[in-house]
Amino acid sequence: MSAAAPQISLQPSGRLRRRRIVNRIMEGVGTGAALVAVGVLVLVIVSVAVRAAPALSWDFLTKPPNLFGGPGGGISSAIVGSGLIVLTATAMALPLGVLVAIYLTEFAPRGVAAPIQLVLDVLNGLPTIVTGIFVYGLLVIGHAQSAFAGAFALGIVMLPLVARAAQETLLLVPPALREGSLALGVSRWRAVLGVILPTTFGGILTGAVLAVARAAGETAPLLFTTSIFNPSVSTDITHALPNIPVLIFTYSEQPDQALHEQAWGAALVLMAFVLVASLAAKALLARSRRSLGR
């Protein structure tokens, strides 16, 4: 009886060993892919920082460009211009986006919300150069380039981002809050503006910051709307204003080494702004999530 017991080997047979090896290789591929992505990020940031270092100085940030090109001069006028353009774009996109989000979450019947949602998503994926062409045809042809036209184009880029962020936060508002205020006899509009909207402040702010970060780096819409400008500092948005993305683009297309150095400096300033804004948005989001959960 005892001799008949079959021998069961607990060692992996050839086939199992092969399966394990394949598994190990695929896990390695996954880890490798993640490392490649992080590696590329680090590579881009470090090489921009290293090449920008010689250009960076207080003067670079606070002086307008040298009128005759060449070394010296800074990018203050582009910083001011970019700030104004993005600010104007936000002033247009933020209220409109929030209103659209309120309509979609509070008022719209299902059948109406779906197509509007679809249009927002399609608008979000539209090539930004097409947006630039549209605004060029609408506001620039027959008139002249202006920072306002640039802001209008950036506003179109920002709108779907802001609307989606607002919508996502509005959907997170606990139904009890909405029902509670309606049960107390508060009218719909007071409930929306006085009770629901204030709780979504953090989420909407996060969305706005992310949209600003995206818009600040957009170049294509500005190329057609505010790229031929007087390089000195100005705050008149009815004229074309210098701005950082177009400055980097134009300088990068020139053979002049000194201009390349300036482009690297401007690229570092832009990238630092965008990355810090994205991080800030992330922190904001985490905070507002925590306060909603409490």
Add this chain to the structure above:
Amino acid sequence: VSAVPTTPSLASRRRLGDRLGDVSLRGLTLASALAVLALLGAIVWKVVDLARPSISKYGLSFLTGETWDPVKKVFGALPFIYGTALSSLVALVIATPLAIAIGLWLSELAPRGVRGVIGSLVEMLAAIPSVVLGLWGILVLGPFLAQHLEPWLHDKLGFIPIFGAPQATGTGLFTAGLILTIMIVPIIASICRELFLQVPGELEEGAMALGATRWEMVRGVILPATRTGIAAAIILGLGRALGEAIAVTQVIGGGTRISSNVFGPSDTLASKIAASYQGAATALESASLLYLAAILLVIGLLTNLAAQVIVRRFDPLRGGR
């Protein structure tokens, strides 16, 4: 019975105010939503309208015209359609496996502690402005490719016509494809990660309990369950790659010849518009450039619609990103 300390007339006045408030808030938000619809309509109408001189001259034969010669005033879009398709193809071929692998690693393999950090870093890659990536592409990536990778590929695989003679400057279609890869990997990867996280844990655990290795579980459970979503993610990435203008303009070198050599200079629809809009000498040339924009608009609308339709089949309430 009523303990409300208001006179009837005050109460009714308040009710009137409330009704006015309700109607005006609803009207205002509805008007905003309609403005969004009108905006997309206006974009389509305006771009097509601007391109009209060229559309009426060439019609659909513009799409198959192989010459773009401003001097002889002959314009055709085929070189740019080809450049767009090939550069996006290069980007997709490299980005898709990479992005899916990253998505899998982030959702299944990564140790808890680093998961969030690496996930944020990958998303940060998407936040780098395209003009900065383009600058890096011209001055860092391009020269590196021209001196090392491209000659090597040409030597070893030169018998395949796509690996032709490299450019000395490193600008060309292949460089553009790589820059596009960097731009779309984080987009596809973060959608994939969300998809993989939605696969029910019981399915994954069931597969593991049956003795599957982790890779077999991924291949047998996760990938089949998320196939459609991955397709939508890839199409969204494709839409981004097709429409990117600035970074591509910076690194693609510019050219109107259709060549099988991926290392050669070329142009995409978007990059041609961005590169030439200021130099357009004749009305016909600028209208033809705007015709390119109209083609790009149609392609952009189609890819986005396709992706959104697929995504909505998954999640009819909210749609995807």
